[in-house]
Amino acid sequence: MSNVLTYEHAVEVRELVKRFGAFTAVDRLDFTVKRGEIFGFLGPNGAGKSTTIRMLCGLLLPTAGRGTVAGLDIIRESERIKTRIGYMSQKFSLYEDLTVEENIAFYGGIYGVSDARLAERKAWILEMANLADRRHSLTGELAVGWKQRLALGCAMVHEPEILFLDEPTGGVDPISRRNFWDLIFTVAGAGVTVMVTTHYMDEAEHCDRLAMIYGGKLIALGSPAELKAQYADAGQLLEIEADPLMRALDVLAEAVHDVAVFGTTLHAVVHAARGEAMVRTTLERAGVAVRRVEPIAPSLEDVFVRLIEQADRQREEAG
Amino acid sequence: MLQRIIMIIWKEFVQISRDPRMLGVVIVLPIFMLLLYGYAINLDVKHVRLAVYDQDGSQASRELVGAFTRSQYFDMAVQAWDERAVTQALDAGKARVALIIPATYSADLARGRRATVQVLVDGSDSTTASTAIGYLAGIVQSQNLQVSLQTLERAGQPVEHRARFWYNPELRSTNFIIPGLIAVILMMLAALLTSVTVVRERERGTIESLVVSPVMPFELMLGKLIPYVIIAFFDVLLVLTVGVFVFHIPFVGSVLLVLALSTLFVAAALGIGLLVSTVAPNQQVAMLTAVMATQLPTVLLSGFIFPISSMPHAIQLFTNIIPAAHFIRILRGIVLKGNGLAELWAPSLFLLVLGMVMLAASSARFKKTL
Ligand SMILES: Nc1ncnc2c1ncn2[C@@H]1O[C@H](COP(=O)(O)OP(=O)(O)OP(=O)(O)O)[C@@H](O)[C@H]1O
Ligand SMILES: [Mg+2]
Numbered sequence: 262m263s264n265v266l267t268y269e270h271a272v273e274v275r276e277l278v279k280r281f282g283a284f285t286a287v288d289r290l291d292f293t294v295k296r297g298e299i300f301g302f303l304g305p306n307g308a309g310k311s312t313t314i315r316m317l318c319g320l321l322l323p324t325a326g327r328g329t330v331a332g333l334d335i336i337r338e339s340e341r342i343k344t345r346i347g348y349m350s351q352k353f354s355l356y357e358d359l360t361v362e363e364n365i366a367f368y369g370g371i372y373g374v375s376d377a378r379l380a381e382r383k384a385w386i387l388e389m390a391n392l393a394d395r396r397h398s399l400t401g402e403l404a405v406g407w408k409q410r411l412a413l414g415c416a417m418v419h420e421p422e423i424l425f426l427d428e429p430t431g432g433v434d435p436i437s438r439r440n441f442w443d444l445i446f447t448v449a450g451a452g453v454t455v456m457v458t459t460h461y462m463d464e465a466e467h468c469d470r471l472a473m474i475y476g477g478k479l480i481a482l483g484s485p486a487e488l489k490a491q492y493a494d495a496g497q498l499l500e501i502e503a504d505p506l507m508r509a510l511d512v513l514a515e516a517v518h519d520v521a522v523f524g525t526t527l528h529a530v531v532h533a534a535r536g537e538a539m540v541r542t543t544l545e546r547a548g549v550a551v552r553r554v555e556p557i558a559p560s561l562e563d564v565f566v567r568l569i570e571q572a573d574r575q576r577e578e579a580g
Numbered sequence: 581m582l583q584r585i586i587m588i589i590w591k592e593f594v595q596i597s598r599d600p601r602m603l604g605v606v607i608v609l610p611i612f613m614l615l616l617y618g619y620a621i622n623l624d625v626k627h628v629r630l631a632v633y634d635q636d637g638s639q640a641s642r643e644l645v646g647a648f649t650r651s652q653y654f655d656m657a658v659q660a661w662d663e664r665a666v667t668q669a670l671d672a673g674k675a676r677v678a679l680i681i682p683a684t685y686s687a688d689l690a691r692g693r694r695a696t697v698q699v700l701v702d703g704s705d706s707t708t709a710s711t712a713i714g715y716l717a718g719i720v721q722s723q724n725l726q727v728s729l730q731t732l733e734r735a736g737q738p739v740e741h742r743a744r745f746w747y748n749p750e751l752r753s754t755n756f757i758i759p760g761l762i763a764v765i766l767m768m769l770a771a772l773l774t775s776v777t778v779v780r781e782r783e784r785g786t787i788e789s790l791v792v793s794p795v796m797p798f799e800l801m802l803g804k805l806i807p808y809v810i811i812a813f814f815d816v817l818l819v820l821t822v823g824v825f826v827f828h829i830p831f832v833g834s835v836l837l838v839l840a841l842s843t844l845f846v847a848a849a850l851g852i853g854l855l856v857s858t859v860a861p862n863q864q865v866a867m868l869t870a871v872m873a874t875q876l877p878t879v880l881l882s883g884f885i886f887p888i889s890s891m892p893h894a895i896q897l898f899t900n901i902i903p904a905a906h907f908i909r910i911l912r913g914i915v916l917k918g919n920g921l922a923e924l925w926a927p928s929l930f931l932l933v934l935g936m937v938m939l940a941a942s943s944a945r946f947k948k949t950l
Contacts, residue, residue, distance in 0.1 A: 318792045340794065348792040352785040358598045359591065370587030371793045399598075415789070 268332025271296045271423050271454035272317060277326035279312050279477075286312045288477035289326065294456055294470075299449050301468030302458040303565065309477040310458040311351050314425050317456075318348045331423055344372065347416035351427040351458075353408055355415055357401030361392050364400055364415055372419035379418075386414030389444060406437030413444060417453075424448065426457040430464065442467055462562045471561075473568060476576075480568045485561055492559045492567065495519075497536055501527040502552035503544055512547040513540065521566050528563055584795050588803025592777070596807065605772065610815050613765045614822050618758060629657035631675035633666050638686035644697070648679060666700065676702045758827045759911040760884035762819045763904040766842075767849045767878045768871060770812050774853030775870035776863045777804050778946065783862060797946040801939055805850055812846035813839070833914035837921065841914075844931040845907040849874070851938025852903070858945040878904040906930045 272294035279287040287309040294300040302310050315321040317330050319339030328335040331345045355364045365386055369379040387393045390410035395403065400411065409429055416424065430438040442464065449455050465471055466485050473481040481488055496518060503509035510527060513520040517540065519530040529540060537554055544551050596602050630648060634641050648654045654677065658669040669675040680698040688695040781787040790800060816839065823829050853870050860866035880886065881895065882904035888896055899905040906927035913919035
């Protein structure tokens with residue numbers, strides 16, 4: 262059937278559904294991941310990211326719909342998929358009571374890596390993860406950032422074509438996150454397709470393309486630039502500093518298309534060219550002290566927040 | 581496939597070697613249990629307090645009483661002169677067993693008629709009572725022999741005792757009990773050992789990396805079973821050594837055969853634990869289930885205490901799925917009677933099949949839940 266070279270998309274899903282009892286965790290997802298790209302999977306807690314990745318990796322059976330990974334069917338050919346992919350689960354899943362080296366040897370062994378090749382892979386992983394000095398340490402004693410690099414290494418010990426990373430940087434400091442993303446770039450540069458889930462907007466910016474999901478549904482798909490451009494079509498984004506902030510939020514919620522709190526400021530979307538002045542007068546008339554109103558370029562976070570609010574509104578209208 | 585199984589075996593061994601609790605479970609627990617239960621069963625039934633009401637007062641009746649008190653299983657506690665004194669002694673706990681010899685005892689013996697003695701047993705401590713009855717039967721039977729030898733020309737079965745007994749050990753009951761105990765202990769231990777292996781992977785999240793890997797359920801189960809078979813085999817050696825050197829069970833048959841067939845037994849028992857492990861939601865439930873699922877059936881239905889041959893037919897059939905039932909048959913057969921495979925192929929085959937069924941069931945269960 263399909264072999265290493267002939268598949269077109271690294272991942273392709275159509276109408277993918279997963280229900281747990283009456284609860285729908287993944288709701289008719291459609292997307293494709295191109296070969297060699299870094300594909301980000303963005304969504305709030307409980308959006309269905311892990312559930313989707315688990316179906317792609319053969320850990321869960323879909324309730325409905327279909328999908329392929331490396332051109333192989335995720336339902337019928339999941340065993341063949343397993344040797345072609347690497348998976349790093351959200352929860353750390355290496356053996357904490359084995360040493361760094363032993364974990365590498367174990368995963369190499371069960372993936373059928375030959376002894377000679379394993380020695381090379383082990384050296385590469387220790388170097389890549391910067392773990393050479395800790396090779397004999399128990400894995401449970403490593404700091405979180407090291408563990409995650411080791412987990413990435415073990416997920417790649419058999420040189421997979423496609424990597425699924427489920428929140429690989431959860432709970433680590435910014436420096437470790439930066440280091441980890443450097444590894445992802447290196448790996449992707451070598452031609453490996455990477456599908457990665459995240460909560461972090463700065464990480465999402467690093468992706469070639471993004472799927473945003475919410476409540477199990479796809480709410481946006483495209484490159485970071487495309488998503489921001491779509492947002493810009495809806496109007497001009499303003500950053501507003503005002504006092505009291507919450508009163509300003511209430512007032513603007515009546516007056517403008519979209520408004521949300523961003524740290525100590527508000528972000529609002531206005532249609533007209535005169536939107537800036539309109540916001541100022543509206544707020545001042547309501548007795549709010551306006552410190553600053555400034556047009557800004559939308560960030561991914563703006564895009565994301567607006568899409569989620571839209572989805573919520575649609576859900577309310579629907580019932 | 582072989583490489584994957586070997587990797588899993590290796591990994592399990594490394595993990596076991598880093599878990600200090602395992603040392604306790606594997607070495608201390610079986611020895612502790614064997615000594616505790618072995619001595620408890622052994623000592624409790626020695627020196628049982630005996631009340632005697634000898635209405636006959638003859639040479640023959642004194643000989644019968646002597647047979648009891650010389651045996652070290654019974655100590656003369658109360659010499660009663662009427663039936664009320666006997667009842668009082670039993671009620672007050674001064675005696676656990678009472679022997680009443682009728683006034684016609686020696687006369688009956690002399691005439692070659694069936695002599696009857698009455699035995700009363702305090703049933704409140706049923707373990708002691710039942711074991712005491714067993715000894716009693718032994719003593720009466722050996723006395724029986726003696727008496728009948730003396731009255732050979734006159735024929736007949738001279739002494740009949742009226743106690744009903746459902747367990748009939750030989751005089752040295754340890755020979756019978758220790759092999760059974762070994763089976764019970766190994767059974768519990770083995771089921772306990774494997775009961776957490778799969779649940780633990782699930783609790784720690786390591787199961788995910790295993791399931792996305794090309795490892796097949798069967799390979800994983802076999803890879804997890806084999807290290808524990810080796811460990812449990814070590815325990816077989818341990819408890820057998822204690823049985824022979826501490827409890828002096830005579831070892832009539834082939835040691836090699838015992839060891840070989842023990843492997844089948846522990847594999848079946850470990851398989852039960854493995855199956856529990858694929859079903860249980862967490863480690864606590866797994867261990868509890870393993871102990872419950874093995875202890876009660878093993879103690880009650882294996883022939884350890886209650887002879888299988890005296891059970892209702894349906895229950896006799898049921899005992900076939902209890903590994904310890906087969907193993908006790910094997911162990912008693914080899915250790916006490918010197919049986920070989922010729923006599924023991926059937927229980928051995930049962931153990932082999934049980935082990936394979938457990939392995940297959942565990943693999944099937946594992947596949948479905950993930
Ligand atoms: N085995 C399960 N049984 C029942 N419900 C489940 C199961 N697994 C996941 N869910 C539910 O499905 C929803 C989606 O879960 P999922 O883990 O895919 O979310 P996620 O996007 O990965 O979230 P997070 O960012 O918190 O990791 C959640 O509401 C979760 O409670
Ligand atoms: Mg998740």
